[in-house]
Amino acid sequence: MKLIDGPDTAAALTAEREVYSWGNGGNFILGHGDQRSKLTPTRVSALDNVPVQAVAAGLFHSIAIAEDGDVYVWGEGKRHQFGQSYFPKPAQVTIQKYSVQNYSSSFIYIYIYIFSR
16 A cells, blocks of 8 residues: 655555545545545545556645546646636546656656647
């Protein structure tokens, strides 16, 4: 299991490639479809059947990269990260072809201007 901590949230990526999140639910950052905070790890059900290889949690939004390279985002995007204000649950987005080797919370901002829907 890999633990990812954001400013007010945390996430876990299990050996089974499932994503769990907990903490402050504001701005839909937990990916559960609502803004309720969670005190215990809760599976991000929108990513069921999506084997995830990496997760990053930022201040306002989160990103997951699937094993097949697909990118999923959720949380606040009103600063033009995603082209719309909010993604309450993980949504698949397409990006221009880039190779990403290392993942960290700061990697979220690499994608600000390369998302398209």
